[in-house]
Amino acid sequence: MNFFDKVGKVALGSRLRLMTAAITDDAAKIYELYGISFMPKWFPVFYMLTEEREITITEIANEIGHSQPSVSKIIQEMTTAGLVQENLKTTDKRRNSVALTSQGIVVSKELKLQWVDVEAAVESLITESNHNLWAALEEWEFLLEQKSLLKRVIENKKIRESQDVQIVAFEPKYLDAFKALNVEWISTYFEMEAADYKALDNPQEYILDKGGKIFVALYHDEPVGVCALIKMKDENYDFEMAKMAVSPKAQGKNIGWLLGQAIVNSAKEQGAKKIYLESNTILKPAINLYHKLGFQKVSGLATPYKRCNIQMELVIA
């Protein structure tokens, strides 16, 4: 059984590598066949020179997708072979403007015949096949430019891992985690304040007994995130979302989003009309998350926290 059928599409890179090797190995033999002393790797650079009368190293590199040092070396080799002349007069003395020599032009004419034959051979392969490799490459270049493979994998990882995350209601055994996770991030960016200690040391008294809720995110049964819904004594707001903390070790698993949704759903169930929150604009990913949850910036409320420089609310439809 074929290796790639066994491994599956994780091996796309390996499969591409082998196909590339097969094609470029044959390319080398094709150059031999036509008896032109020309190295296959020169091809893209040389092609550019047949199109543009004069062009600089960096321009070529950008156009053909090679690195600048690669083009630099190839130009040197082709100069040695007498195909290219360097350092043509330019106003900018840093630039190395290059062009074909008359010998280079002769070789280009011989090569053009070869290119016609190769093009015809590739065309015949495309015609014979059901799946157009050339078109597939073109399309994939576009798709990967829109969203790289890396980004796509990150998304899949997030989805898979968030399936392993459980959001559960607070229990006394999570008391330490509730405090530790909050202390961790607060003391990283700010200083702990009196109001923090009150809530973190006595969540039962200050949050739960007053009609609030605390949710804990478990990843493989380990508490890695917490968030509280705190009853407010305000005519405008029913609840405050506060004390959201996610362990840095567990980032990238959508845990903030899952906790936020649990909080919002719980508020809805309790008939809340508006949820309030306080934060700080240096916490960009957090602010971003609040936006995604539907929170909008507001202002004007008093706050016991020094670190608060932004206030937001969510109006429940």
Next chain:
Amino acid sequence: MNFFDKVGKVALGSRLRLMTAAITDDAAKIYELYGISFMPKWFPVFYMLTEEREITITEIANEIGHSQPSVSKIIQEMTTAGLVQENLKTTDKRRNSVALTSQGIVVSKELKLQWVDVEAAVESLITESNHNLWAALEEWEFLLEQKSLLKRVIENKKIRESQDVQIVAFEPKYLDAFKALNVEWISTYFEMEAADYKALDNPQEYILDKGGKIFVALYHDEPVGVCALIKMKDENYDFEMAKMAVSPKAQGKNIGWLLGQAIVNSAKEQGAKKIYLESNTILKPAINLYHKLGFQKVSGLATPYKRCNIQMELVIA
């Protein structure tokens, strides 16, 4: 405008190389993302080890399409990293039978999660695209195994060049070429005989005046091949095809085939029923060509040539 749109499909190799680079660059970042200390290039070898409990270096190399030294080095690296154990007991002491260590098995379990995510990402790309890159690669591997790109290019070259070949009737100005081309090949393989000199020195008298024909193949107006249709005084045969010669410089342009067809067509026009020829079995490409033209082996006729060890005839339908 995109480079590849401009160049055309000659640049398939370059385009494949860039796509391969894009994918493998992202692969490296993906390994980082999962925090597993594992080099991307280990992947195919490592995968084989997760499938087979014990396997030798060469077996892996054949399976994954790498060279043996490549696998050898990768195994050494993975051994240093503690993932693989080498030199497990085998009867054959040349063989290096390798397997995962217990640590390797642990890593394989972590990697399997990653593979699932990557596979899903590639699948999503395939779904989004009209042209299935994975399927195209699979198909092209098959097509290129059937007939390599090199072979396909050689065919195209032949076709293109045979379009530049003209078959014309003999004229006195081709007298020297007619002799020289024949002397060239005859003296390479055999020795010139008396019968050769008669016909080559006096084609007018010995061939044309007796109702025969001579055709000359011109490549860029240069005579590069000749062939004669000689009237026979035999009850069975109307003509003999003889004195076919193609310059080694002009080989691979289908010239033999074109000359042969001209001869056969001319014989047909003159109402011939059977054409005869003499040759030698060491001239394999020639015998092959005669077969393609429809000649079949016969025997029993007298011949003035020492070098003749095979006789053939073409019955015209």
Next chain:
DNA sequence: TATATTTGCATAACTAATTATGTAATTAAC
């Protein structure tokens, strides 16, 4: 059974690319 050939592997040398780095020339910023 001695000898030749083949096989399995490691090591060395090479290749075609890449990133990293240094330097001179140019452009921008104060």
Next chain:
DNA sequence: GTTAATTACATAATTAGTTATGCAAATATA
């Protein structure tokens, strides 16, 4: 008009593979 930043390029170092080579073990052959 200095000084800082940027640009264009060459050179060096690195990488992931490849072929070439040599040696010991195993197998085939005379």
